[in-house]
Amino acid sequence: MSEVNKQEDQLMVQIRNMNKWYGDFHVLKNVNLDVRRGEKIVICGPSGSGKSTMIRCINHLEEHQEGDIFVNGIEMASDIKKIDAIRKDVGMVFQHFNLFPHLTVLENCVLAPIWVKKVPRKEAEAVAMQYLERVKIPEQALKYPGQLSGGQQQRVAIARSLCMNPDVMLFDEPTSALDPEMIKEVLDVMIELANEGMTMLCVTHEMGFAKTVADRVIFMDGGQIIEENEPQEFFNNPQHERTQLFLSQILNH
Amino acid sequence: MINEQQPTLPAPASTIGLVGWLRTNLFNTPMNSIATIVMLYLCYLWLTPIFDWVFISADWAGTTRESCTSGGACWVFITQRIDQFMYGFYPADETWRLNVTFFAFVALIAWLIWPNLPKKGLVAAFTLLIFPFIAFVLLSGGYFGLEHVETHKWGGLSLTLVLAVVGIVAALPLGILLALGRRSEMPIVRAMSVAYIEIWRGVPLITVLFMASVMLPLFLPEDMHFDKLLRALIGITMFQTAYMAEVIRGGLQAIPKGQYEAADALGLGYWQKMVMIILPQALKLMIPGVVNTFIALFKDTSLVLIIGLFDLLAIVQAAQNDPKWIGYATEGYVFVAFVFWIFCFGMSRYSQHLEKMLHTGHGSRA
Ligand SMILES: Nc1ncnc2c1ncn2[C@@H]1O[C@H](COP(=O)(O)OP(=O)(O)OP(=O)(O)O)[C@@H](O)[C@H]1O
Ligand SMILES: [Mg+2]
Numbered sequence: 001m002s003e004v005n006k007q008e009d010q011l012m013v014q015i016r017n018m019n020k021w022y023g024d025f026h027v028l029k030n031v032n033l034d035v036r037r038g039e040k041i042v043i044c045g046p047s048g049s050g051k052s053t054m055i056r057c058i059n060h061l062e063e064h065q066e067g068d069i070f071v072n073g074i075e076m077a078s079d080i081k082k083i084d085a086i087r088k089d090v091g092m093v094f095q096h097f098n099l100f101p102h103l104t105v106l107e108n109c110v111l112a113p114i115w116v117k118k119v120p121r122k123e124a125e126a127v128a129m130q131y132l133e134r135v136k137i138p139e140q141a142l143k144y145p146g147q148l149s150g151g152q153q154q155r156v157a158i159a160r161s162l163c164m165n166p167d168v169m170l171f172d173e174p175t176s177a178l179d180p181e182m183i184k185e186v187l188d189v190m191i192e193l194a195n196e197g198m199t200m201l202c203v204t205h206e207m208g209f210a211k212t213v214a215d216r217v218i219f220m221d222g223g224q225i226i227e228e229n230e231p232q233e234f235f236n237n238p239q240h241e242r243t244q245l246f247l248s249q250i251l252n253h
Numbered sequence: 254m255i256n257e258q259q260p261t262l263p264a265p266a267s268t269i270g271l272v273g274w275l276r277t278n279l280f281n282t283p284m285n286s287i288a289t290i291v292m293l294y295l296c297y298l299w300l301t302p303i304f305d306w307v308f309i310s311a312d313w314a315g316t317t318r319e320s321c322t323s324g325g326a327c328w329v330f331i332t333q334r335i336d337q338f339m340y341g342f343y344p345a346d347e348t349w350r351l352n353v354t355f356f357a358f359v360a361l362i363a364w365l366i367w368p369n370l371p372k373k374g375l376v377a378a379f380t381l382l383i384f385p386f387i388a389f390v391l392l393s394g395g396y397f398g399l400e401h402v403e404t405h406k407w408g409g410l411s412l413t414l415v416l417a418v419v420g421i422v423a424a425l426p427l428g429i430l431l432a433l434g435r436r437s438e439m440p441i442v443r444a445m446s447v448a449y450i451e452i453w454r455g456v457p458l459i460t461v462l463f464m465a466s467v468m469l470p471l472f473l474p475e476d477m478h479f480d481k482l483l484r485a486l487i488g489i490t491m492f493q494t495a496y497m498a499e500v501i502r503g504g505l506q507a508i509p510k511g512q513y514e515a516a517d518a519l520g521l522g523y524w525q526k527m528v529m530i531i532l533p534q535a536l537k538l539m540i541p542g543v544v545n546t547f548i549a550l551f552k553d554t555s556l557v558l559i560i561g562l563f564d565l566l567a568i569v570q571a572a573q574n575d576p577k578w579i580g581y582a583t584e585g586y587v588f589v590a591f592v593f594w595i596f597c598f599g600m601s602r603y604s605q606h607l608e609k610m611l612h613t614g615h616g617s618r619a
Contacts, residue, residue, distance in 0.1 A: 061514050087520035098515035102533050111529065112519035164519060 011070070012037045012168050012199045013058055018067035020053060027053050028064065029223045035168070040200045042210040042231075045220035046246060051203045054220070055170045058201070059090040072167055088116065091161030095173040097153040099145035105132070105156050106141040109163045117164065124163070131159040135189050151182030155189055162193075169193070171202040205250055211235065219243045307587075318578060330581040331588050334572050338588075341408015341563055347400060350391045351411045358384070358418070366603065381422065404482035408563035410592060412482075416489060416554040416564065417596075421547050423490045428497025433527060435502055446498070453495035458553055461488045466560035485557050493550050500546055504539035505531065537611050544604035548597045555593075565589055 013035040020028040028050050035041055043051050056062040058071060060083045069076040071086045100108050109128035113119040119127070132138045135155035137148075145153050154174055161169060171190070175183045187209050194200055194213040204210070210217050210231055217234040219227045219242075227240045238244045279289040310325030313332070321327035331338070340348045361380045364370055392415070395401035407415065434446030453461075465488035466481060473479060508531055516526040536543075558567035569585040572578060 059518055061517060084520055084522070087518065090518070092515075092518040094511060094515065096511055098509075098511035100512065100515070100530055100534075102537070112521060115525050115529070116520040116522075160519070 010036050012039070012072060013201070014068070014070040015054075015058075016068040016070075018054075018057065018064050018069065020057065020062065020064045020066075027223050028057070031067070031223075031225055033218070033225065035199060035201060037167075038197050038199055039215045040194050040198075040213050041202065041216050041218060042214040043201065043203045043218045043220060044205055044207075044210070044246070044250075045226075049220040050223040051220050052172050053223075055172060055201050055203060058168075058170060059087050059092055061092075088164065089167045090170060091164060091166035091168070092170045093154070093157050093161055093172070093174045095177050097145070097150070097157045097177075099153055099157055099160070101145050104142050104144055105137070105148070108145065108156060109160045112160075113163050128159070128163050131162045132156070134162075134192070135159045136185075149182060150178045151185045154178065154182075154186045158186075158189055158193070168199040168201065171200065171204065173203050173205075175204065175206060207235070207251065219246065221246070318581070321581075326584050326587070327581050328584065330572075330578050330584050337572065338409045338565065338568055340411055341568055342406040343402060343408070343411070344400070344406070347394070347402060350394070350399070350402075354388045354391050355411070355414070358388070381426075385419075385422075404480055407482065409568045410565045412557075412562065413551075413554050413564040413566075415482075416486065416557060417547075417551045419486050420489045420493050420550050420554070424493035424497045424546075424550070425543070427490070427494040428501050429532065431494060431498035432501035432505060435498065436505060450495045450498050453492055454499070456492075458489070458492050458556055459559060461492050462556060462560050464488070481560070482562060485560060485562060489550070489554065489557075493546065493553075496546050496549075497543070500542035501535065501539055503542060504535035507538050508535050540604050540608050540611075544600055548600055551597055551600070552593060565592060 011034055013033065015031055015033040018028055018031040019026070031054060033054075043055070045051050053062055057064045057069060057076075060076060063078070064076075072089045074082060074086050074089075076082060076086060099105075100111070103111065106125065106128055109131065110121065110124040113124040113127065114121055129138055129141065132141055135158055137152055137155055137159075140148055140152060140156070145156065148156065158174075174190070175186050178186065183206070187206060190200075190202070190209065191213055200213075202209075202214075214231045216228055217231050218225055219234070219238075219240070221242050227234070227238065227243045229239075234243075235247065238247055280286045306325050308325075310323045311328055312321045312323055312325065313328050314320065315329040316333060318327065318329070320329050336345070336348070340351055343351060358380075361376060361384060364376045365373055365380065370376075390396050391399070392407070393402060393404070431446050431449060434442045435450065437443050437446070462485060465484040469484060470479065512530055512534065513526065516530045521530070555564055555566040557564050558570070563571065566589050569589050573582045573585050
């Protein structure tokens, strides 16, 4: 019994037999995934394979219809209290940053700590400045998002999530809306975060990043997890035909 | 091919300055030149007599129609009755109460729209939540030794302003709630919001006012007294709320989905998300539409004349029927139009200013 508990304790995210439909369209098919505390997972796959949908189910931006999701031991239910509790533990970074354009960088960062976690403003601002320093843009704190470059905006978005002190971070193609010269500055921040032991689920096609930090790479196609392996094996010795095809496509362009 | 660095040259003199502007815009082709000259001539033909009537040969001073001899506008009609046009049948000794209320309100609004004044939140809360009661006590009286002035004595511009301000101040928050209701995920809330909006939008305001003043009393117990002005106010507010809700819904729809998702992902609750993230951005987009609705509402208040309330238009019309002043209807209507125009134009200019300010304020993009 205690053994089981300990094992469960180690699991940050558990997805069990999850199915999801958009109307008649079966978008996620019997997905199973366990993510241990501190584990870094990279998810890849062709467009429309359901990668975004899967990770968005983890913080209930999308609702699944069948199966169970546990985050940090909390079972996902349509109960608003459960959802709020889970969202406090889960940070998310979006492809298009989704910063609040009417608020300064600093206000973007302190809003949720102040209103959701009831942290005093002074304290929230100090924490925010700390994280802005870590993503290397403390000097932009009083600017508005529209005045920053894409790479800077994405780093602010990462800092904004970190300010809530999450246990797991979800990234949905964080670099695919960026100009090539800005991709590195964002990836560097993510690599640093990974080295500090953050649990991460990252949808990305940056295979260099996957090789550097991932503990496991997951390949999705047609709403299913087709293959998962540690990066070395995954890239050098893909088992599934569809994985081979996908890898040959993205590695050859 | 190699491009050499080109020197920066000043614009040709013929394209800058007033002459340049005239040349590029009004006289750039022979056809345009002819059109410009014809238009100038027509303007001259029409505008000079109007200008002459309003200003040059108008009569301003005097006390009776006998003072109007010059053939131009007889503004004596207005100046003689200006108190009535402003205050209606409000007792002359008590009109200071209207003035105090009006200037207090103007001061509050000025505080709110003047840039960089402190404590705007507090002033806004006071204006919305406490000032209406102060204004009501001042205007209606009956407390603190103030003589009670029944609402059927209210009239003129002050009544127009009461109708418009109450309508605007009530319709905006109610419209926001209704718009949020229409976009709600709760089916019953959504259905009720849709029903409310579609019913009230489908009925002309005149009908609403008739219903409020004629039909409603038929359904109420006979001894129940329900103030006519209050009924009109409720009717106007209900009606305008539906329009406001649709304008606001348009603004809400323009906010990218990512903003909702980011707020959700951070764990913000529904009201926190709406009040701090969505509405501030949406309101900025909605300014033209909201002000447009305000202006329409302001002008629509004159419809209350059909239920026997004497707003500015009604009271001026009534004065025109005074045997002493028969024949000066034009002056009356021009005056009413001018007063309405001042207020509507003011709102319009302010909204333009606000839009510009918000757009340049921070180089933000959605
Ligand atoms: N709101 C929605 N309604 C209906 N279908 C949707 C909706 N959102 C996504 N889909 C469909 O679900 C499938 C999976 O979408 P998803 O966004 O998860 O794919 P993805 O793997 O993230 O692709 P990409 O690499 O393009 O981001 C797609 O076929 C998409 O068209
Ligand atoms: Mg996606």
